[in-house]
Amino acid sequence: WWSEGTAVYLSNLYYSRQPGSRNNHLIGEANRALWSDYDGSGRGNIIDQYQESGKKLYNLEYSGLEKTVAYRVGFWFVAYLIDQVGEDKIKEFYYGLEENGFEKAFEIHFGKSYIEYVDDFDIFLTKSESEILSIIPQ
Numbered sequence: 001w002w003s004e005g006t007a008v009y010l011s012n013l014y015y016s017r018q019p020g021s022r023n024n025h026l027i028g029e030a031n032r033a034l035w036s037d038y039d040g041s042g043r044g045n046i047i048d049q050y051q052e053s054g055k056k057l058y059n060l061e062y063s064g065l066e067k068t069v070a071y072r073v074g075f076w077f078v079a080y081l082i083d084q085v086g087e088d089k090i091k092e093f094y095y096g097l098e099e100n101g102f103e104k105a106f107e108i109h110f111g112k113s114y115i116e117y118v119d120d121f122d123i124f125l126t127k128s129e130s131e132i133l134s135i136i137p138q
Contacts, residue, residue: 001057005074030136033072046072057118080121083135085110
């Protein structure tokens with residue numbers, strides 16, 4: 001959820017900033033990541049699959065049926081976190097990761113545990129689609 005979500009979100013964010021990229025690239029990917037049957041599995045929207053699973057983001061598996069949900073919801077978790085703390089904090093986190101380990105580095109750089117942030121994020125995902133999409137840079 002963390003490493004792949006970070007990679008997927010930041011790659012789309014940085015691509016969207018490149019000259020020649022579609023003006024709506026990031027918002028299009030963000031929208032598709034939650035409100036589509038991303039991989040065409042027929043299981044419904046990613047957000048519904050996540051919420052109906054009853055699992056926390058950090059308990060999703062990166063294989064089988066949960067893989068796409070984990071990647072796409074991970075994307076959104078990173079978008080949410082950046083909205084809360086800023087993009088530079090993500091970079092700072094990685095600089096302290098080896099020295100402190102994931103859990104401690106997360107608390108140091110983001111101000112609370114990943115478990116607390118995922119709880120807050122799950123509440124955020126109950127908002128309207130327009131409210132959720134409002135955190136994506138245009």
